[in-house]
Amino acid sequence: MEADTMNVVAPIEIAQPREAPRSASDREIVFETRGLTVSYGKAPAVSDVDLSIYRNLVTAIIGPSGCGKSTFLRSLNRMNDLVPSAKVEGEVLYHGQNIYGDGVDPVEVRRRIGMVFQKPNPFPKSIYDNVAWGLRVLGMKDDLDGRVERALTQAALWDEVKDRLKKSAFGLSGGQQQRVCLARAIAVEPDVVLLDEPASALDPIATSKIEDLMHELKNEYTLVIVTHNMQQAARVADMTAFFTLERTESGGHGVLVEYDETPKIFTQPSDKRTEGYVTGRFG
């Protein structure tokens, strides 16, 4: 390893993380992808990804646009199934079981692996019903009020909405709506929460609130977040995976370049492409 040239501190300001990132050693593996390739029709969107997601950590997926970050994320809870032309090759092992295996139902998969989307998408229902809907459908109806309150508290929203639970969720600000979506996702007690650029449609204050939340939430859940904002990844993530676009004659597809603890990715990346991205030279 070329000591001097690689010890470059990235010219971009690395935002101070709130606490020291946790290490992955000795941690249980929640997801392990082996040779995961997702294609839409003939064209692969993301190719041959081998990645392990660790328990109770925040794992960030970063990379330039079009490199298949969202596609990869959605393959973890089989949301790609909703696209008719999507094809998945390879394996995604959730606690050792391939979620794309025979006889595995996406409904069971999504029960355990929740998702928060880029644009807040609360249901056209009251705040209470937004959180309670999943609970009712999944049969977790005991102590509904308590569950709703706990979920909203965990999403740092309870105090703001406790007096207007029956009002429509559409009356809330964007940041609050996103936290309703978060509460809705964690109310059903998932194992993992996937977040697809959850703050990209929000203002900086709302973004900061969401990031604070992630620090709390990771004690109970495993979080995987896709973000195009490097500082955000540096602030919240324990592990960071860098994807990039590999060009071929037929277009391009995303590949995993480097996956490591966050500080290392940003200060001592092993791959030149990673270095190029985090120092802002491209992407």
Add this chain to the structure above:
Amino acid sequence: MSARVSAVPSTHPLPHRRRIGDRFGDLFLHGLTGAAAAVAAVLLGAIAWKVFQLAWPAITKYGFAFVTRQGWDTVHNKFGALDLIWGTALTSFSALLIATPVSIAIGLYLSELAPRGARTVIASLVELLAAIPSVVLGLWGILVLGPFVGKDLEPWLHRHLGFIPLFGGSPENAGMLVAILVLTIMIVPITSSICRELFLGVPTELEQGALALGATRWEMVRGVILPYTRTGVGAAVLLGFGRAIGEAIAVTQVIGAGHGIHWSLFATGDTLASKLAEQYQGAVSNLQIASLVYLAAILLVISLLVNLTALFIVRRFSHERTGGS
């Protein structure tokens, strides 16, 4: 059109005659098209006015009590609308009862379930059902559906469910039940195609949000799609209802021209619209004619109410959508 274009900005103003011609032309076209639009509005008013004018002798004679009078006696010149209102209500509401869930189901099928390639084909086929002229449907009703209902369906219903007054009475080849079935066939294509568009219009993020929680497709439909489209579906149902109450030809062909108010679906009867079609030829007295048009006036009022409500809902609904949810 021969406007002259030059590379150099022209400093020649258009000839005076040409400018006046243009201005006159603009005004003329504006006026002409505006007049045409006014014609439509005037037409609407004229229709309402003419109907009430023709019905006036009966309106003055019976007043509002016409609506609660039974019987249609051409011999003694005593007329009442109640039987017909009953017939209209029974046939249209019953047809709506069957057609609404079927239409919603078809709308869901076409928007969620059908294989992509088949979607437009099946949707077109369902819409084609609406293109069948009502007189042909009525012909089929008299000669094919009627005998089936009279000889097979009604006896079966009578045997198994005859204790319910709806299925009491003796099976006939023509009657309320046949009319209800024919009206259902007419309502379904209208309502289902509106439902289909409504369901397709539900934002995918909402659907995905529900599915990401681990809901099944049906749970997502029940929890997101149906509540979201609730008002639109209501308007669609109203429009179907409006179609049903206004159908004169097919209904008069199959309903058997009976009198009185019966609970049995097997009985013959008449609706406001079918009575008009039935007696178009031989109205004997002036009072009879006026009474018939009085029926038309009642039908007109109900139809306007139903359609205006539906149209109003549709306009307010799309306002909400773009207004900022």
Add this chain to the structure above:
Amino acid sequence: MGADPGRYSLTLSPRTRRRKLVNLLMQALATLAALAAVAVLALVIISVAQRGASALSWDFFTKTAATFGQGGGGVANALVGSLVIVALATAMALPVGILIALYVSEFAPPRVGDLARLVLDVLNGLPSIIIGIFVYGLLVIGSGQAAWKGSFALAIIMLPLVARATQEVLALVPGTLREGALALGASRWRTVLGVVLPTSLGGILTGTVLAVARAAGETAPLLFTTSIAANAVTWDPRQPVLSIPYDIFVLSESADPADHARAWALGFVLICFVLVTSLSARLLLVRYRKRLEG
């Protein structure tokens, strides 16, 4: 920390199994409903085709109905009658419909345009028998029936259809086209008549064809306006003429099976006409739209 496969197991819990069953049941019901609709369509068309096609012949199309008492004969008078009535109705409705659409799309301030569209929608929803009674009261009382009076009633029915189709097509014409013409110095009316309208002709045509298909099948408005007709073929619109739908109506209510046979045959002709025109108009419209949107 060892994994606890029980807690994370992805095998279906009994509750999920039940939910999936409900899901399957609902899917089956929805599919059934769609199939039932298509089945009814097929049933009706096949019934009509089966019973109607056999009665068709050259005589059928060229002779008029036989005098009362004798079976057989043709429907030439009804065919010609329908032709006259519908052609006249189209001539009445088309210009007015296009003008109204032009007003709503090019000239009217937004609120007035909305009002005009509401009026058209209400007109569209009126029961056709009421329109027949209206024309009866307006034109027939005192002076008798005539084909053109029936046409007038049909024209009222066609008007909203033509206007709406035209207006939708006009809305598809790109604004850049209008702006281009105006920027060249053309006046409003030249732009509309010379650029916007010609571009929309395809769509207007298909809209008219759909309106014609609808009018050809309408019976109720003709009951009061052109039903008492002689047995001969006449092209004179001032006389009451027989029409196809009205003929079907009368024949269907007769007790004579020979009349039923003629009704089926006429019904077959009518259905063929309506279905073929509806389908081709729709297909043309789709293709026209694609061309316009580029």
